[in-house]
Amino acid sequence: MADALPLLRVREVSKSFGAVAAVRDVSFDLYGGEAHALVGENGAGKSTIVKMLAGVHRPDTGSIELDGTGQDLGTPADAKAAGIAVIYQEPTLFPDLSVAENIAMGRQPLGRFKTIDRAAMVRQAAQLFARLGVSIDPNRPARGLSIADQQLVEIAKALSADARVVVMDEPTAALTGVEVERLFAVARSLRDDGAALMFISHRFEEITALCERVTIMRDGRHVSTDLLTDITVDEMVRKMVGRDLGALFPKQDVAAGAVALKVRGLSRDPVFKDVSFDVRAGEIVALAGLVGSGRSEVVQSIFGVDPRDTGTVEVVGKTLKPxxxxxxxxxxxxxxxxxxxxxxxxxxxxxxxxxxxxxSxxxxxxxxxTGNRERREAKEWTQKLKTKYGRLSDNVGTLSGGNQQKVVLAKWLATNPKVLIVDEPTRGIDVGTKAEVHRLMSSLAADGVAVLMVSSELPEVLGMADRVLVMREGRLVAELDRSEATEESVMFAATGQEATL
Amino acid sequence: MSATESAVVSRFANWNAAIIAITVIVLIVAAASVDSFGTSQNFGFLVLDLLPIALVALPMTLVIVTGEIDLSVASTLGLSSAVMGYLWNANQPIETIIPLCLLLGAVLGAVNGFFVTVLGLPSLAVTIGTLALYRGLAFVVLGDSAVADFPTVYTDWVTGSIGGTPIPNVLIIIVVLAIVFGVILHATPIGRAVFAVGASEQAARFAGVRPGRVKFWLYVASGLISGLAGVLWTLRYSSARADNGAGLELAVVAAVLLGGVSIFGGKGALPGVIAGVVLLGSLQNALRLSDVSNEALNVVTGVLLIASVLGPNLVNRLRRT
Incomplete structure (x- = not known):
């Protein structure tokens, strides 16, 4: 169904920051009525491409053409005016304005005395939501909307600005399965109305479910653009990393040792109730469940950054105070x-x-x-984790997502933990780093560390865990052995109903 | 994003060096153009004038690096001075009075710390409140009167200098405390925690830092040093008055920001702050010697405060184009 002529052409664009070339000579086309995936490891240059389309960065060389005419996207306003809308992973709405006001921002319908016609504004927002098939009250404030709903508001905003190119930068990273499905339904309807979609994600199952075409980038360069019918996931991964990966989830079998973490009757009203479990040395235990089921709150309470009402936590026989x-x-x-x-x-x-x-x-x-020991230690651990950085004195914010995650891991591995709790350890990081993180967790377990992993990614849960604990609405509802844990059994426990996936 | 962020980093690093350079230039120009500026006698006056700002700026630097502020410092100084006068009038020995005034300062700081850390109130509002409260209490204690005739052993030591040298005695206090606070901020785990809290309180908590505890003790330190500044102020002029040091908080905050500390927390260095204090103090001193009125000197403080924010921004903009 793709049109013969591309809607948007990116022609040999390059962009450098100081000495670092973030993007070099990248070209690809987006067609109306087509969803186009952009994939690559962290640091491959995807974000830079997105920022060029959004008008945040101007290409050093090369051009961006819409309908065959060159565009100078110097500011985000230029991009908006050209009909390009970007939906970020974490939308930036005005929390204290209503949903309708957010959508109409900058283009409010005016009444007779050049005052804002609130009724028309709400009506337009309601129409947009009706068209997208979602039910969000236009009058409610944006504060308190889930990330998924905030993204839908952003999409409505893009629609109201007549965007013809919609770029979605890792929109699903923080969404649950149901929310992803709803977002995809909206994205498909946009596409069927003739918009060109650009979709960035680390999850291949999402890419194959939504997109027709995929462009792969590596080290700032364009590797290939293929129809998804012509390429397998394995081929994509190989092209992204430029080498073969070992197994993505390499958990070795380790004989579990003594109980390292013992949690009994942990409760905090109304978030979680009566949570009890053990994690043994050498074991990887996954805490699965839907987003909002209380998993992160449980581990934060164990660590002590969150309070708890009742219950005890013992680490290698030592009781922790809350x-x-x-x-x-x-x-x-x-x-x-x-x-x-x-x-x-x-x-x-x-x-x-x-x-x-x-x-410290x-x-x-x-x-x-004096700084010397800190420098030595930081150097040692960042090297152990193969972190890529310029200088140790650089702000950690300048690193890519995967390298930031390695810094967090380095920070905690340096403390030589007996119990390592990881919460979404591979969220938003590329496959290469992901495999490294998984290997690392596995080797830590082999060295006798007890690992408790919260994860929303089922393949990761099933691949890594010796045991899977499932939470639903604040309660621990199932404990599944490695042999019992399947996508169906985990989803069944997490949702309390037969899996429909 | 990475480019702008590293620009921000180098901007602060450069501003620290720039402010030290500017301070040196101002000192040289002042010595060359204002007749009596470079004399050893004036050096003594300059240090005495700098004394309260320099002392209070030390804990203030740490407080601002955590992302908070303490505007009650000048009122704490005033209340310390008033209580000192009241107790001296009541014939208490000076050896009892001085520790009591320091303790009082620490307690006043702890009150600020309690409101900010335990009750979680915004420090700007809390310390504007205690700015008025502590100054009001000072007037309750001492009214409009002034208490004089403090023991000359003490007043002479404060205004005197070391042996036959032109180095004022109080410079010892400044140097020792500057080293203490500099080391705490830049070379101890507490200092690391101070920067961490200022950069992100939540992330600091996740790394085992207790932000409330860090801030509470910084407020106590701020009160303690302000109490000490009140004692030294009283002894310098041999006059305890409720309005001693009124408005000083403005100069202190100006000096700290001029020294390159970010008002948003997380960034700053003590050497820059010292340079900021010296710059502010010597400019005021030089202008006073040139017969500029005390009231007009406030203009200088105001202009410097704006310059402290504007300067790094302009430098940054110039570097970008």
Whole structure:
């Protein structure tokens, strides 16, 4: 159904930041009525391409053409005016304005006295939602909307601006399965109305479900553009990383040792209730469930950053007092949190400071830090994890997502944990890094570390875990052995109904 | 994004060096163009004038790096001075009064810390409140009167200099405390925690830092040093008054920001702050020597405060084009 002429052409664009060439001579075409996937490892240059289309960065060389005419997208307003809309992973709505006001921002319908015609504004928003087939109240404030609903509001905003090219930058990273389906239904209807979609994701099952064509990038260069009917997932992965990967989920069999983490009757009203489980040394236990089922809250409560009402946590026989991450760390617990930008890292501080922050006391001599030991330690651990960076004194915020995650892992592995809790350890990172993280977790378990992993990615849960604990609405509802755990059994426990996937 | 972020980093690094260079230039120009600026006698006055700003700026730097602020410092200084006068009038020995005034400062700081960390109120509002409250209490304690006649052993030490040298005694206090606070901020786990809290309180918590505890003790330190500044102020002029140090918080915040500390927290360095204090103090001193009125000196503070924000921005914009 693709039109003969491309709607948007990217022609040999290049962009450098200082000495680093982020994108080199990349060309591809987007057709109206077609969904086009852009894939590549972190740092491959996808974000830079998105930012060029969004008018955030201007290409150093090359051009972007819409309908055969060259465009100078110097600002986001230019891109908007040209009909290009970008939906980011974390939408940026005005939280205290209503949904309708957010959609109409900058183009509010005016009444007789040049005042805003609120009724018309709400009506237009309602029409857009009706067209998208979603039910969001246009009058409610944007604050409190789920990320999925915020993205739908962004899409409605794009529609109201008559966007013909819609770029979605990892929109599904924080969505549940049902939300992804709803987003895809909307995306398909946009496509069928003749818009050109560009879809960026690390999840191949989503790409094959939604897209017709895929462009693969590596190291800032264009590798290939293929019809998805002509390429297998294995081929895509090979092209992305430029080499063959080992198994994606290489959990080795390890004989489980003594109980390292013992949780009994953990409750915090109304988030989770009566959660009890053990994790043994050498074991990887996955905590599965839908987003919002209370998994992250449980692990944060174990670590002590969140409070708890009742229940006990024991680490290698030592009882932890509630609300003290410091004591949990001293007992040998490490938590790699869910949200790396807000919780895992101090984005404006250096790589070095980030890696050594939890250990600054033990690295000090007579209470003083001269910086040498911190530098040595940061260097050692970032190298162990093969982190790519310019200088250790660079802000950690300048790294790509995968390398940021490695810094978080380095930071916690340096504490030599007995119990490692990882919350969504591979969210938003590329396949290459993902495999490295999985191998790392497996080898840690082999060395006798007890690993508790929260994950929303079923393949990761099934591939990595010796045991799967499933949470639903704040309660632990199932414990499945490696042999019992399948997509169906986990989803059944997580949703409380027969899986429809 | 990465390009702008590293520009921000180098901007702060450069501003720190720039402010030190600007300070040196101002000192040289002042010495050359203002007749009595470079004399050893004036050096003593300059240090004494700088004393309260320099002392209070030290804990203020740490407070601002955590992303908070303490505007009650000048009122704490005033209340410390008023209580000192009241107790001296009540014939208490000076050896008891001075520790009591320091303790009072620490308690006043702890009150700020309690409101900010335990109750979680915004420090800007809390310390504007205690700015008025503590100054009001100072007037309750001492009214409009002034208490004088403090023991000359103490007043002479504060205004005197080391042996036969032109180096004022109080410079020892400044240097020692500057080293203490500089080391705490830049070479201890506490300092690492201070920067972490300022960069992201949540991420700091996830790394085992207790932001509330860090901030609470910084407010206590701020109160303690302000109490000390009140004692030294009183001894310098041998006059305890409720309005001592009024408006000083403005100069302190100006000096800290001028020194390159980010008002949003997470960034800053103590050497720059020292340069900011010296720049502010010596400019005021030089202008005073040139017969500029005290009231007009506020213009200088205001202009410098704006320059402290504008300067790094302009430098950044020039570098980009």
């Amino acid at each position: 609300g003290s991450p410091k004591q949990a760390m001293a007992a040998g617990v490490a938590l790699v949190p869910e949200d790396r930008r807000q919780q895992g890292l101090l984005m404006e501080l250096s790589i070095e400071r980030n890696v050594t922050l939890p250990r 006391r033990s690295l000090s001599q007579l209470g003083f830090l």
